[in-house]
Amino acid sequence: MSEVESFFKSAFSVDNVIFGFDGGDLKVLLIQRGAAPYRGKWALPGDLVYPNEDLDTAAERVLEQLTGLRGVYLEQVKAFGAVDRHPLGRVITIAYYSLIKIDDYAVTPASFAQSARWHDFAHIGELAFDHNEILETCLKQLKHKVRMAPVGFELLPPKFTLTELQQLYESILETELDKRNFRKKILSMNLLIDLNEVQEGVAHRPAKLYQFDRVKYEQFVGEGFTFDV
Amino acid sequence: MSEVESFFKSAFSVDNVIFGFDGGDLKVLLIQRGAAPYRGKWALPGDLVYPNEDLDTAAERVLEQLTGLRGVYLEQVKAFGAVDRHPLGRVITIAYYSLIKIDDYAVTPASFAQSARWHDFAHIGELAFDHNEILETCLKQLKHKVRMAPVGFELLPPKFTLTELQQLYESILETELDKRNFRKKILSMNLLIDLNEVQEGVAHRPAKLYQFDRVKYEQFVGEGFTFDV
DNA sequence: CATGGTTATTGTCATTCTAACACCAATTAG
DNA sequence: CTAATTGGTGTTAGAATGACAATAACCATG
Secondary structure (H helix, E strand, O other): OOHHHHHOEOEEEEEEEEEEEOOOOEEEEEEEEOOOOOOOOEEOOEEEOOOOOOHHHHHHHHHHHHHOOOOOEEEEEEEEOOOOOOOOOOEEEEEEEEEOOHHHOOOOOOOOEEEEEEEEHHHOOOOOOOHHHHHHHHHHHHHHHHHHOOOHHHHOOOOEOHHHHHHHHHHHHOOOOOHHHHHHHHHHOOOEEEEEEEOOOOOOOOOEEEEEOHHHHHHHHHOOOOOOO | OOHHHHHOEOEEEEEEEEEEEOOOOEEEEEEEEOOOOOOOOEEOOEEEOOOOOOHHHHHHHHHHHHHOOOOOEEEEEEEEOOOOOOOOOOEEEEEEEEEOOHHHOOOOOOOOEEEEEEEEHHHOOOOOOOHHHHHHHHHHHHHHHHHHOOOHHHHOOOOEOHHHHHHHHHHHHOOOOOHHHHHHHHHHOOOEEEEEEEOOOOOOOOOEEEEEOHHHHHHHHHOOOOOOO
């Protein structure tokens, strides 16, 4: 094999850390591998990138094949390319994370998965390949991002309460926040629409429902505003 | 060609945005390409990744071949993988940036370069491939990084003045800073060693020379400190 | 229907951080 | 010796932060 040919004896894949939030804990959607290597092991959903496919497109495809969702929040994080990270050959992978509303998720058969399941972020065991490392890197990235851009709303249903929003931040940042200060800060941004609706069927004082005002956010950004929690 | 083979009809490269600082402007080290495609055009230094080489190692190699430097600050930024980004085939590239002390730079012949030259960041024309986009992304990353970690010192000589440090920040952040407030903030971190030396041969009051105290920084980080400018 | 359990909602004050701002000091050039 | 240049320093007003607790609204239960 010539040297030039050997350069092309390699492949690249995308792996996608799909985050969800169920009101309590931060979740990650993992698959159980249906093929070697690591058959039967839990892993991040991912696939080889097609020769005529952009990286972002490949990540979107993996997400759609598994969840049926399109147009969700997706962000590239980092390339992982240790020589020995894949036992069958030289494969570098580009890690993405995406944020989905967990209620939108519908199980979809995907060629690369025996089965798929949400896992509590806090209780994830040993994964295939270097996927534990990828997961940690993506969470670190999300921790930064969620404080500097209004991406947290991607994980919540369209109508949500301030307590839900706070719990979301607390579970991503792995810290507790002061309730009054949190509300003060969020509301002072004027980015939430008060829907004049309340929760129903809860055994306590019902909370008001809000909606994120994306139009206003874009407008404020144009005026020099930067989101900051 | 089988489908599996076609997956392996691809290559990956690294491209390195090498930043330097000469006391006035932020600089980038560019090469003039010695081979097709884009022969003669200015481009980021980069090379294909060897089959048995880690990504980080490849980036270090490119840097060393061009500058003779080892062990300098190097950080991966993002993978660029548009299908048509390379005219000769499917090549995705992993972008890195590195920070070097411009005085340490010694011209070294590199196979991939006809010639290499520092360019003012502000006056860079059209580059080969998608390298303008890569450059912009790396600067954006550096702007964030320099505010949240003491990486700016990587661009300065071991002994520097506070004015030099401020000019460095101003040129990276593309903004002006207040002299008194800047000094107050930097000195209050207790991360600079006052060398009790002053500049020599300047036609004005000589400035005091300082040195960054990496040991203290590591210690403070261990105690929960976070650098923030 | 009265009580208890549970969560939602709201404001103040002390402290800290931020941002704006101007003058004297030390040196070299001529 | 004078001019020109850059180095070095402190205060203050306003804003942001962080700590903190009592009342309101709803459902469940007896």
